[in-house]
Amino acid sequence: MKIKFCGAARTVTGSCYLIDNGETKFVVDCGAFQGIDSYEKNREPFPFDPSTIDYIFLTHAHYDHCGRLPILIKQGFHGRIISTQPTRDLTKLVLLDSAKLQQEDFERWEVRAKESDNPELIERNRPLYSESDVEATMDLFEIYPYGNSVKLKEGLEFRMRDAGHILGSAMFELWLKTEAGRDRKIVFSGDLGQPGARIIRDPDFVREADYVVCESTYGNRLHKNKDETLLELLSVLKQAKESGGNVLIPSFAIERTQELLYELNLFIENKLLENVDVYLDSPMASKATEIFKMYPNFYDEDARRLLEKGDDPFQFPGFHITESVEDSKRLIDKHGIVIIAGSGMCTGGRILHHLKNNLENPKTNVVIVGYQVEGTLGRRLVEGEPVVEIFGDKIEVNAHVHTLGGFSAHGDQRDLRYWLRGFGRSPKMVFITHGDKEIAIGFANNVKTELDLSAKVPEMNEEFELK
Numbered sequence: 053m054k055i056k057f058c059g060a061a062r063t064v065t066g067s068c069y070l071i072d073n074g075e076t077k078f079v080v081d082c083g084a085f086q087g088i089d090s091y092e093k094n095r096e097p098f099p100f101d102p103s104t105i106d107y108i109f110l111t112h113a114h115y116d117h118c119g120r121l122p123i124l125i126k127q128g129f130h131g132r133i134i135s136t137q138p139t140r141d142l143t144k145l146v147l148l149d150s151a152k153l154q155q156e157d158f159e160r161w162e163v164r165a166k167e168s169d170n171p172e173l174i175e176r177n178r179p180l181y182s183e184s185d186v187e188a189t190m191d192l193f194e195i196y197p198y199g200n201s202v203k204l205k206e207g208l209e210f211r212m213r214d215a216g217h218i219l220g221s222a223m224f225e226l227w228l229k230t231e232a233g234r235d236r237k238i239v240f241s242g243d244l245g246q247p248g249a250r251i252i253r254d255p256d257f258v259r260e261a262d263y264v265v266c267e268s269t270y271g272n273r274l275h276k277n278k279d280e281t282l283l284e285l286l287s288v289l290k291q292a293k294e295s296g297g298n299v300l301i302p303s304f305a306i307e308r309t310q311e312l313l314y315e316l317n318l319f320i321e322n323k324l325l326e327n328v329d330v331y332l333d334s335p336m337a338s339k340a341t342e343i344f345k346m347y348p349n350f351y352d353e354d355a356r357r358l359l360e361k362g363d364d365p366f367q368f369p370g371f372h373i374t375e376s377v378e379d380s381k382r383l384i385d386k387h388g389i390v391i392i393a394g395s396g397m398c399t400g401g402r403i404l405h406h407l408k409n410n411l412e413n414p415k416t417n418v419v420i421v422g423y424q425v426e427g428t429l430g431r432r433l434v435e436g437e438p439v440v441e442i443f444g445d446k447i448e449v450n451a452h453v454h455t456l457g458g459f460s461a462h463g464d465q466r467d468l469r470y471w472l473r474g475f476g477r478s479p480k481m482v483f484i485t486h487g488d489k490e491i492a493i494g495f496a497n498n499v500k501t502e503l504d505l506s507a508k509v510p511e512m513n514e515e516f517e518l519k
């Protein structure tokens with residue numbers, strides 16, 4: 053039986069792992085690459101024939117885990133995609149958004165190709181998939197709850213458990229047979245959440261595995277304390293209110309935005325903050341919030357208790373949703389407001405217009421609440437670059453940029469180690485993936501010395517025999 057790391061190997065994006073035991077072939081996740089060289093990487097052929105894959109196990113709906121699914125389907129995959137119900141709904145949202153953005157991008161390239169008389173530009177920039185490809189992808193989903201062992205066929209069984217990362221996120225336990233007839237269990241962590249996160253439950257533990265594939269996004273650091281993070285957020289909001297500057301929060305549409313709304317709701321309901329206008333300027337985040345509202349049975353106890361008391365965690369005085377582009381443009385004249393908009397790493401979306409309009413103003417506060425991949429505008433802001441380029445214009449950064457570490461949807465080094473400790477000494481090998489190269493290698497060393505487990509950091513497209 054072999055495992056091949058076809059993405060998220062020594063990098064954080066493009067998650068895709070192939071397992072082949074001679075009888076069955078399946079992949080866990082089929083995500084898109086983001087950041088440096090992602091354009092080319094997402095266009096490279098898969099290192100396997102999609103038509104020969106029987107199943108896709110989808111851990112969660114983030115773009116870097118589901119973003120290349122429709123390409124697989126276009127290239128002949130006709131098996132089943134296995135996930136939880138919120139993952140299916142959120143994946144549809146993410147993929148439709150991607151198809152739309154790709155189409156818009158393509159139309160701009162068409163104009164450029166005509167202007168420069170360079171038809172090659174058209175071929176190079178064709179969308180990877182369309183909305184109808186996404187619809188075809190959705191038809192292949194098969195939904196399962198957490199906690200049930202499901203036998204898909206002789207010699208292949210799986211169970212999903214809550215990964216506590218975003219709504220519906222799962223880790224996968226898989227039982228299968230090697231070519232020699234040995235029973236083996238492989239566990240894929242998916243992205244592991246931070247215990248104590250709002251709305252969703254804490255990650256489950258798994259007690260046994262022969263092989264573990266574990267993420268390492270924050271394998272080198274400890275998150276700031278959540279309470280300190282909230283106090284910092286509150287103080288930025290209060291100070292901005294006094295100075296009349298705007299607060300811009302680039303936010304991921306799924307989970308982070310809902311978590312922010314949840315915290316803002318608590319600030320306002322508890323009178324820690326008053327008379328603040330908060331604009332959610334992200335149609336996708338608004339839609340994701342609607343999906344969140346559909347699945348209260350996936351919430352943790354605190355969130356459910358809030359609902360039972362009649363407090364909608366995603367609604368409070370001063371909260372506004374901007375739908376149209378015109379509404380979004382109207383925010384330009386406003387001061388002393390909070391704007392939550394995508395994309396989370398400032399690589400596109402409405403946040404770019406707000407950054408362009410506000411970064412030069414020293415009264416502006418930019419609050420970074422998520423991981424920023426190398427090569428993104430978000431990363432440049434975090435690193436304190438004095439001048440950044442937006443829509444071809446050079447913009448001086450006079451705004452204050454705050455990085456609030458405590459909001460992460462990923463566990464930190466301690467959380468990851470704590471989760472791995474749950475296996476005792478049972479794994480023969482822990483494969484460390486989904487982390488920048490240095491971080492993944494550092495975390496693998498940490499796992500070896502602290503947990504006395506064998507650990508490897510696979511290279512892209514590297515293959516291992518699972519005996």
Ligand SMILES: [Zn+2]
Binds near residue numbers: 117
């Ligand atoms: Zn994720």
